[in-house]
Amino acid sequence: xxxxxxxxxxxIHSVLSPCARRDMLPHxxxxxxxxxGIDAIALTDHNACDNVAVTLELGGxxxxxxxxxxxxxxxxxxxxxxxxxxxxxxxxxxxxxxEHLLPIPLERDIWGEEWxxxxxxxxxxxxxxxxxxxxxxxxxxVVQEVEHCGGVVIPAHVDRxxxxxxxxxxxxxxxxxLKALEASSFKEIEKMDSSLTRYALLSFSDAHALEEIxxxxxxxxVASRSFDEFLLALSGEKERxxxxx
Amino acid sequence: xxxxxxxxxxxxEASVVVPGDMERVVNGGYCGxxxxxxxxxxxxxxxxxxxxxxxxxxxxxxxxxxxxxxVVNNAEVGEQTVARAEGEGVTILRTHLSAFEAVSRLAALGxxxxxxxxxxxxxx
Numbered sequence: 001x002x003x004x005x006x007x008x009x010x011x012i013h014s015v016l017s018p019c020a021r022r023d024m025l026p027h028x029x030x031x032x033x034x035x036x037g038i039d040a041i042a043l044t045d046h047n048a049c050d051n052v053a054v055t056l057e058l059g060g061x062x063x064x065x066x067x068x069x070x071x072x073x074x075x076x077x078x079x080x081x082x083x084x085x086x087x088x089x090x091x092x093x094x095x096x097x098x099e100h101l102l103p104i105p106l107e108r109d110i111w112g113e114e115w116x117x118x119x120x121x122x123x124x125x126x127x128x129x130x131x132x133x134x135x136x137x138x139x140x141x142v143v144q145e146v147e148h149c150g151g152v153v154i155p156a157h158v159d160r161x162x163x164x165x166x167x168x169x170x171x172x173x174x175x176x177x178l179k180a181l182e183a184s185s186f187k188e189i190e191k192m193d194s195s196l197t198r199y200a201l202l203s204f205s206d207a208h209a210l211e212e213i214x215x216x217x218x219x220x221x222v223a224s225r226s227f228d229e230f231l232l233a234l235s236g237e238k239e240r241x242x243x244x245x
Numbered sequence: 246x247x248x249x250x251x252x253x254x255x256x257x258e259a260s261v262v263v264p265g266d267m268e269r270v271v272n273g274g275y276c277g278x279x280x281x282x283x284x285x286x287x288x289x290x291x292x293x294x295x296x297x298x299x300x301x302x303x304x305x306x307x308x309x310x311x312x313x314x315x316v317v318n319n320a321e322v323g324e325q326t327v328a329r330a331e332g333e334g335v336t337i338l339r340t341h342l343s344a345f346e347a348v349s350r351l352a353a354l355g356x357x358x359x360x361x362x363x364x365x366x367x368x369x
Contacts, residue, residue: 168279169301170305
């Protein structure tokens with residue numbers, strides 16, 4: 001089996017996230033990732049995915065693998081990275097997200113702005129509701145909805161003291177079909193709970209500014225750039241695997 | 246004077262979602278919504294006030310030795326949480342009061358705030 005090793009940073013915020021710096025435009029993100037030798041990225045904005053389509057198109061043009069993604073905040077204030085095989089499946093999941101998002105008007109002075117970017121790199125739309133809020137769906141409900149749309153959930157930054165599945169719920173509930181966890185540091189993880197090492201452990205940048213892209217990456221050993229291969233690597237099946245640095 | 250779980254229901258204007266052992270005495274109280282924080286700081290025999298109603302709440306209660314959980318703001322308590330609490334004998338009370346108001350009512354009954362560890366300097 002001929003496997004290639006792809007360096008991936010699958011946790012990046014664009015200007016759609018109010019907390020991201022205004023240089024996080026899809027065009028800049030794609031070029032920055034290529035410059036840093038990254039093979040695969042995902043935009044994971046808070047509870048929204050409006051900038052994924054343009055990023056996918058750019059990725060196709062410049063030879064960067066872009067996996068459709070989103071970062072969800074559950075009712076328990078847990079952040080979950082979610083990835084989908086196609087833009088269409090992400091869009092159908094996003095309809096569920098929109099239905100369960102509290103309509104809180106965006107106070108730009110407090111939170112910042114939420115920009116949707118067009119193909120030419122211009123601001124097409126400024127969102128008027130705050131996206132960085134919890135959905136009314138529980139952890140289990142979000143996992144179910146993501147899987148229903150063919151996606152996979154990876155709890156984000158599980159070693160942090162806020163917005164992590166472990167900070168919010170004490171430990172990972174039994175009966176959740178998780179394959180992988182994201183953490184900023186694995187030393188901390190082993191100290192926290194040695195049973196966590198049974199999951200594939202991934203590390204991504206959680207970049208909110210251009211120079212942060214690729215500060216943490218995970219290498220995927222896969223046969224091709226497909227979502228099925230991505231899933232195989234997460235489960236460690238058929239010699240596919242992940243390695244984090 | 247010892248305060249039993251059944252003494253909490255009326256002052257909290259609560260409904261009893263899972264009775265558990267209503268005759269159990271509570272010796273203190275803790276309030277918080279981060280389950281990791283409750284594991285670290287709450288103490289055995291306390292009543293726990295929280296807005297969280299995830300099934301893990303029951304597991305944390307058992308781990309710490311908390312006999313009674315008060316779910317505030319009328320947060321919905323799902324079937325799984327109920328089933329788990331019934332299995333473990335943990336009382337769940339549900340009230341329309343906010344956490345602040347619920348804690349004030351418990352304090353007025355004479356229940357002291359209790360934490361396992363002394364507070365220390367920590368940054369988050």
